[in-house]
Amino acid sequence: MKKLIIAASCALAMAAGAVQAKEWKEIRIAFDVPYEPFEFKKPNGELTGFEVELAEAMCKDLEAKCELVVQSWDGMIPGLLARKFDAIMSSMSITPERAEKVTFSKPYYNTPGGWFARESVNLDVTDMDAMKGKVVGVQRGTTMDTYVTENMSGTVSVKRYTTADDMVLDLEGQRLDVVFVDYPVGEQTLLSRDGFKEIGEPVKLGEGVGVAMRPRDKDLAEQVNKSLDKLKSDGTYDAIMKKYFKYDIKM
Structure with a gap:
C-alpha cells in the first residue's frame, strides 16, 4: 500500500510539474x-x-x-x-x-549580408587582389563575421565590433574601407544617409x-x-x- 501511495504521489508530482512547465x-x-x-x-x-x-x-x-x-x-x-x-x-x-x-x-x-562603403570608395569585394590590405568591419560573432573570417582571412584586416553603430562611426571616420552587415541594418543606418553606398552583391548566409x-x-x-x-x-x-x-x- 505504501508503495502504491508513493507511486501515486510521484505521478501526481510529475503531472503537476509538467503542467507548471507549460x-x-x-x-x-x-x-x-x-x-x-x-x-x-x-x-x-x-x-x-x-x-x-x-x-x-x-x-x-x-x-x-x-x-x-x-x-x-x-x-x-x-x-x-x-x-x-x-x-x-x-x-x-x-x-x-x-x-x-x-x-x-x-x-x-x-536576409542577406550586404557590403557597404563610403561614396568615394570603388572596390570589387570579390576581387581578392583589389581587397588586399583593406580593413573590413563586421559585428563580432555574427554570420557575417564568420563569412569574412573564413573567406578573406590573410587578404583583409577584419575589425570586429560589439554594435553596428560603432562600426558605422568608424566607416564614416575612414578607419574602415568596407563593412559587411545584415542588409536591412546597412540599408537603415547607411543608405538612409548621404555619403554611403552599397557595393557588390548581397550574400545569402545560413x-x-x-x-x-x-x-x-x-x-x-x-x-x-x-x-x-x-x-x-x-x-x-x-x-x-x-x-x-x-x-x-x-x-
Missing part, C-alpha cells in the same frame, strides 16, 4: 540594442523594432507577459544558459555550432534567423513555433514586417 506566464526575451530596424530605442527610451513588435505579438498570442531584456551580443548565449532570460530574439542566425548549445525555433526571417531557447525548454520551443506559424497565417507577421521593410523577409 504555463510560461512570463517570457523574458533578450535583444542586442541597437540593431536597427530589428531592435532599437525610440528617443523616449522605449524599445521597438521589427523583432520587438513580433515578440510582443507572440507573447500576446501565448497570453504571457513579455519582459524585454537588453543584452550585449557577446553575452547572449551565456546569459540564456545562465537563466538571465528565456529566449533570444535578436537576429540570431541558425548555425550548427549554436545549435549544439541552444534550441532554435523554426526560422522566422532571412539557414535563417530563429528564436534561441535553452535545450531543456522544449515546451516553450513548441509554443513559440505554433505562435509564429499562427502570426504568419493570420496576417500579423506581414503587418509588422511592412512597417520596417519594403520587401518580404519571411521564411
